[in-house]
Amino acid sequence: MQSLNLNKYTHIIWDWNGTLLNDVAYCVGCMNRLLLDYQLPELSTAKYQEVFTFPVKDYYENIGFDFQKESFPILGHRFMDYYSESINNCELQPKAAEVLQLFQKAGKQQFILSAMEHHSLNAMLKTMRIDRYFNAVYGIDNLLGAGKLDRAKVMLQEHQIDLSKTLLIGDTLHDKEVADQIGCEILFVANGHQSRQRLEQHGVFVIEDLKALLK
Secondary structure (H helix, E strand, O other), rough: OOOOOHHHEEEEEEEEEOOOOOOOOHHHHHHHHHHOOOOOOOOHHHHHHHHHOOOOOHHHHHHHOOOOOOOOOHHHHHHHHHHHHHHHHHHOOOEEEEEEHHHOOOOOOEEEEEEHHHHHHHHHHHHOHHHHHHHEEEEEEEOOOOOOHHHHHHHHHHHHHHHHHHEEOOOOHHHHHHHHHHHHEEEEEEEOOOHHHHHHOOOOOOEOOHHHHHO
């Protein structure tokens, strides 16, 4: 695996859930509540990281939901009801704030590109007092985990970003799909929503957690 030279990047595009926000265990708990509602087997964190995927509709099928019996929108909104109850109690990943501050001091422009609803995302950033680190934030306008590529295209239209000097930092294979589509490099963080084994099959750069960026 190649070593990563952070000095070459002038722009950093951050994923939110699982990358900066430590919400994996919380998501597993919310999904297990939903699985219990439908008398389906619960997930361990390890199992979750093996089956979670985008689009999330496929993930729901992977863990046993039958859309002939219950529609995906109903299931998705029910999950989001559970998720919204206490998401504000989730914390940042260890050393996330320090990394954001380090990158800002180094003169890097930082953006968030997330599958989280836009207004909720902005509210969390302000509550956590990290909104000052970002040049712009791009969440989505629905609650069912749609992809981020369309929002990435809007970001590129609104900002002058040299993609040859841009690094997208994320925790899922969907982040690589976005990076490949827009033409920038990807760094995977392996303590998020997908397992390190899955990420290493598709990524050149994989770190265990954000603390590695401070070394």
